Amino acid sequence: MKQRILLLFTVFALTACKRESKISSSDWTNISARTQFKEHDGTLELKSGNFTYNFKQNQTPFKKIILLNASMAGYMSELGAENLIIGVSSPEYIYSDKIQNLLKEGKIQNVGSEQKYDIEKIISMKPDAIFTNHIASFDNTYELLKNNGIQVIFLDEYMEQKPLEKTAYIKLFGEFLGKEKEAEAKYQEVEKNYSELKKLATTAKEKPVVLANEMYGDVWYLPGGNTSVAHYISDANANYVMKDNKDEKALTMSFEEVYAKAGGVQYWVNAGSHTSKKEMLGMNPFYGKLDVFNKGKIYTIAGKEKLKANDFFESGVVRADLILKDYIKIFHPELLPDYQLTYMKELQ
Numbered sequence: 001m002k003q004r005i006l007l008l009f010t011v012f013a014l015t016a017c018k019r020e021s022k023i024s025s026s027d028w029t030n031i032s033a034r035t036q037f038k039e040h041d042g043t044l045e046l047k048s049g050n051f052t053y054n055f056k057q058n059q060t061p062f063k064k065i066i067l068l069n070a071s072m073a074g075y076m077s078e079l080g081a082e083n084l085i086i087g088v089s090s091p092e093y094i095y096s097d098k099i100q101n102l103l104k105e106g107k108i109q110n111v112g113s114e115q116k117y118d119i120e121k122i123i124s125m126k127p128d129a130i131f132t133n134h135i136a137s138f139d140n141t142y143e144l145l146k147n148n149g150i151q152v153i154f155l156d157e158y159m160e161q162k163p164l165e166k167t168a169y170i171k172l173f174g175e176f177l178g179k180e181k182e183a184e185a186k187y188q189e190v191e192k193n194y195s196e197l198k199k200l201a202t203t204a205k206e207k208p209v210v211l212a213n214e215m216y217g218d219v220w221y222l223p224g225g226n227t228s229v230a231h232y233i234s235d236a237n238a239n240y241v242m243k244d245n246k247d248e249k250a251l252t253m254s255f256e257e258v259y260a261k262a263g264g265v266q267y268w269v270n271a272g273s274h275t276s277k278k279e280m281l282g283m284n285p286f287y288g289k290l291d292v293f294n295k296g297k298i299y300t301i302a303g304k305e306k307l308k309a310n311d312f313f314e315s316g317v318v319r320a321d322l323i324l325k326d327y328i329k330i331f332h333p334e335l336l337p338d339y340q341l342t343y344m345k346e347l348q
Contacts, residue, residue: 032165034156037172044175049134049156059128059151061178066111066122068132070094071158074314075173079182086125087111095309117141123148129176133158161228161248163235163320164191170318186318193321194235197328201237204332208266209239211258211292213250215284220258221250229270236327241265255286265292267330269344273302273310277347298347299330312343 028036028047037046042057066087067073073094076082082098090113091103102108109125112118119141122130127150134142134154142152153176160166167190174183212229213221223229224247225240233240241261242251268290274280277298280287287293303326304311316323319342326344329336 029171031168031172032160032162034159035169035172037175039175046153046172048154051134051154053151053153060176062128062176064125064127065177066125066127066130068111068114068117068130069158070309071313071317072131072155072173073099074317075170077315078170078186078318079173079177079179081173081177081179083107084177086127087122089113089117092308093310093313095304095306095311095314119144123150126150129153131155157317161226161231163228163231163323164194166228167191167318167320190319190321194324197321197324198235200335201235201328201332204237204335206332207237207239208331209241209264210331211241211262211265211268211290212270214270214272214280215255215286218254220253220255222253222258223270224249224251232324232327233269235324236331238267238327238331259289262290262292265290266296268292268296268298269327269330271298271300271347273300273305274347275302280347297330299341299344300347301343301345303341303343303345316343 028038030036035046035048037044039045044055044060046053046055063084064086065076065084067076067085068089070088070090070093073085073088073096076085077096077098082096082102085099085102085108087109088094088099088103089111091100091108091110094100099108103110109121110118111122111125114135117138122145129151130145131153133156145152155169155172157166157169160169168187170183170187171180174180210233212223212233222242223240225242225245226248227250230240230242230245234243245251271280274283277293280298281293292298301310301312304315312323322342325336325339326341329339329341330344
């Protein structure tokens with residue numbers, strides 16, 4: 001269930017060890033429209049959604065971090081900063097081998113789950129900061145942590161719909177962890193790769209029609225035309241069935257409504273984590289009425305999955321280039337003849 005929630009989220013919607021060695025700037029570094037940071041007069045200021053933070057020079061870089069969302073582990077891993085993590089929630093959803101090994105060694109602690117965090121344990125661990133998405137129903141928990149001197153930092157990376165803006169959060173993690181240069185280098189690498197891949201996709205001779213996501217119960221959560229899924233499909237030079245829509249969230253539709261839009265669809269992507277077309281059909285017999293189910297190609301996001309953990313939601317938040325590369329390989333295999341899919345997997 002949690003992976004399904006994460007998939008819907010996907011659809012919907014520091015400094016170097018010596019801070020004084022870095023040039024202070026009054027200019028904001030824009031991660032996205034909702035997230036910016038700047039450093040001035042020895043203070044790091046962050047605007048994240050509805051929250052504003054000011055960190056003094058002696059507060060960063062952070063040395064002891066707790067993560068309450070598995071997706072944030074992707075940023076830590078890309079920066080080689082796993083050893084700064086002292087606690088995580090729901091570790092069964094974390095894909096990283098290194099983090100799992102640190103959990104086994106007791107160097108990272110399990111601090112509970114979204115159903116119930118172990119507040120006493122978290123307080124006793126005395127983290128420099130906790131990174132999490134803001135969930136309004138947990139406001140009392142956040143307030144309790146803050147009252148015990150723990151910095152809780154809310155980030156909205158899961159809400160970003162432009163792929164490279166989600167990647168850009170690595171700059172913020174670099175700022176907090178004293179790994180600015182590494183973070184900037186990684187972002188530049190991903191951005192360069194993404195740009196080159198997008199350009200490569202424009203050389204394709206055909207532009208196939210694409211359907212995305214699947215049904216949950218009686219509802220098909222079809223990504224809006226301004227979601228990250230839609231952007232990826234467009235950048236991979238394919239026609240998404242909702243490309244003319246302007247929503248940044250998933251659209252709730254019945255099977256009949258999707259069926260009416262699915263004529264001519266050649267590819268069906270992000271079709272959950274099913275193991276086979278037979279298993280998929282067993283869950284929802286209506287799928288068999290779609291031409292793409294019988295004549296087209298279907299791809300899940302189960303390419304890097306271990307038990308409950310799926311790396312699409314972890315390293316994938318940073319590696320927008322590899323996700324785009326997967327889509328290009330799917331829609332235009334002739335452009336990347338030697339590439340093997342990373343996060344996607346064809347359903348047989």
